Amino acid sequence: MNDRVLIVGSVALDDIKTPWAGEKNLLGGSAVYGSMAASQFAGVDIVGVIGDDFPQEHLDLLSRAGVNIDGVERQKGKTFHWGGEYHENMNDRTTHFTELGVFAEFDPKIPASYREDGFVFLANIDPELQLRVLGQVKKPRLTLLDTMNLWINIKRAELVEIIKRVDAILINEDEARLLFPSPSQAESAEKLLELGVSRVIIKKGSNGAQMFSKQGTFAVPALPLKDVKDPTGAGDTFAGGLVGYLAGCGRCAEGSSPEDIEMAFRQAMIVGSACASYVVEDFSTRRINNITKEKIQQRCDQLYASISCDPVVIK
Ligand code: AMP
Numbered sequence: 506m507n508d509r510v511l512i513v514g515s516v517a518l519d520d521i522k523t524p525w526a527g528e529k530n531l532l533g534g535s536a537v538y539g540s541m542a543a544s545q546f547a548g549v550d551i552v553g554v555i556g557d558d559f560p561q562e563h564l565d566l567l568s569r570a571g572v573n574i575d576g577v578e579r580q581k582g583k584t585f586h587w588g589g590e591y592h593e594n595m596n597d598r599t600t601h602f603t604e605l606g607v608f609a610e611f612d613p614k615i616p617a618s619y620r621e622d623g624f625v626f627l628a629n630i631d632p633e634l635q636l637r638v639l640g641q642v643k644k645p646r647l648t649l650l651d652t653m654n655l656w657i658n659i660k661r662a663e664l665v666e667i668i669k670r671v672d673a674i675l676i677n678e679d680e681a682r683l684l685f686p687s688p689s690q691a692e693s694a695e696k697l698l699e700l701g702v703s704r705v706i707i708k709k710g711s712n713g714a715q716m717f718s719k720q721g722t723f724a725v726p727a728l729p730l731k732d733v734k735d736p737t738g739a740g741d742t743f744a745g746g747l748v749g750y751l752a753g754c755g756r757c758a759e760g761s762s763p764e765d766i767e768m769a770f771r772q773a774m775i776v777g778s779a780c781a782s783y784v785v786e787d788f789s790t791r792r793i794n795n796i797t798k799e800k801i802q803q804r805c806d807q808l809y810a811s812i813s814c815d816p817v818v819i820k
Pocket residue numbers: 514515517518519532533534535587603629630631655736737738739740741742
């Protein structure tokens with residue numbers, strides 16, 4: 506097992522509209538956002554599929570970021586194309602179209618050189634495909650799963666099956682409620698933990714994220730930003746920063762104590778939130794294409810300061 510991160514998900518072209526601007530044919534996809542963030546902290550191997558319309562410059566961008574793209578297959582046909590529009594609050598969005606293109610026949614093949622990767626992030630794709638990926642890797646140290654409402658609605662059984670087999674799930678608050686209806690987020694999280702997953706990380710857009718595990722709960726805010734241009738990929742970037750940090754920090758090695766792993770996850774949530782705070786400041790991956798570790802550190806420090814205070818002692 507090595508300390509690299511394997512990310513399997515969508516590689517996409519996106520059309521994005523906000524109340525103030527819009528752009529078409531942008532580089533997007535869950536695996537793209539995830540790997541751009543993760544590559545700041547660890548070696549990243551990406552698996553996905555693209556059509557013959559996918560610009561070479563996007564692949565070059567991933568390579569320049571240090572992402573190994575040997576597992577990105579180019580097939581005849583169109584690249585997965587997604588169109589979304591954000592509402593005034595920049596949290597809620599409407600999907601206008603999802604054109605699967607070559608993604609419809611996607612059958613992820615994990616190259617032999619990726620199978621020893623210690624950290625696996627199953628970014629948002631069909632849970633059946635996520636199950637196939639797990640069947641091809643050796644014994645990763647940590648497996649993380651993301652999903653979306655579409656799969657909860659149309660492939661619930663397969664989704665539950667994969668949740669049972671991973672270490673952590675990242676899910677947004679509406680999706681958690683859709684999967685396990687309850688007015689209480691804690692109850693939805695508890696139902697997820699009962700399936701056997703060790704950690705549930707609930708993403709709440711501009712309200713940050715909360716982790717539930719046997720060790721208790723931990724919440725990280727989102728940085729209060731004045732100028733959000735495009736929230737697309739914030740969740741995937743959060744996840745990529747989180748898994749990349751876990752792989753690079755050395756606290757999740759073979760034999761690490763549960764306390765060490767808990768602390769690593771808490772730190773990783775701050776890192777994920779810092780990465781996500783940058784990606785939303787411009788369309789597509791532009792803002793994180795040339796981001797530095799120093800910049801990420803600055804925002805981690807801001808986030809850390811915003812959740813720290815002296816212990817409270819009631820007298
Ligand atoms: P996020 O904003 O983190 O939820 O992720 C947005 C990205 O997810 C976009 O770049 C889309 O291309 C991608 N996406 C949208 N729908 C799907 C889908 N059904 N399967 C996989 N990826 C998707």
